[in-house]
Amino acid sequence: MEKANLSEGNRRDFLIKLTSVVGGAGVVATCVPFVASMNPSSDVLAKAETEVDLSGITPGTMHTIAWQGKPVFIVQRTPEQIKAAEASNGGIDPEPDSKRVQKPEWLVVVGVCTHMGCVPNKEGPGWVCHCHGSEYDESGRVIRGPAPKNLEVPPYHFVAENKVVIGAT
Ligand code: FES
Structure with missing residues (x-):
């Protein structure tokens, strides 16, 4: 049992x-x-990195590309703009220009205002966000609020003298 x-x-x-x-x-x-x-998906992954040919961007002009659904501003800065950017640390969110660029003549920043996400307009050496009046200098650093932070620097690296890949370090 x-x-x-x-x-x-x-x-x-x-x-x-x-x-x-x-x-x-x-x-x-x-x-x-x-x-x-x-x-x-593979097309989303493809857009995770965007290669940009810089040869058409002349000193003092800006090119806007789309990266991961956001605008990215690429500016070839003039010697005067570089000098002005290096002469200060910005304002509201202090940061040396040298920490924001890989090559002084090229500034690459995400074109989204850090206040509430509007796209700032290029005006003079920097940008103005007309949604609430924030201003950014020639390094993309906020010099007038209400934006609390500098324009974001996306990951990027140069793959040639005139070619940069946004989205990869
Ligand atoms: S969204 Fe740019 S200042 Fe408010």
């Missing part, structure tokens, strides 16, 4: 383990495609 109970107990344990294994495999089989569907 006791032997039969042990076998029954073993059978129950076996069935519990088998059910757990099959159930676990089912959960994994269900989750893998679901999680995979959350990965960015």
Whole structure:
């Protein structure tokens, strides 16, 4: 009688383990495609990095490109703009110009106001955001609020003298 109970107990344990294994495999089989569907598609990944040819940008002019759905301002600065940018640390969010550029003549910043996300206009050596009046200098540093932070510098690196990839370091 006791032997039969042990076998029954073993059978129950076996069935519990088998059910757990099959159930676990089912959960994994269900989750893998679901999680995979959350990965960015190849065209989104392609836009994670944007290569920009700088050869058409002349000193003192700005080129705007789209990167990850945001505008990015690329400015070839004149020697005067570089000198002015290096002469101060900005205002509201102090930061030396040298920490914001890889090459003094090229400024690359995300063109989104750090107050509430409007796109600032290029005016004079810097930018003005007409939504609430914030101003940024020739390094993209905020010099008049209400914006609390400087324009963001995106990750980028030069792949040639006149070519930069935005979105990769
Ligand atoms: S969004 Fe630019 S100042 Fe408010």
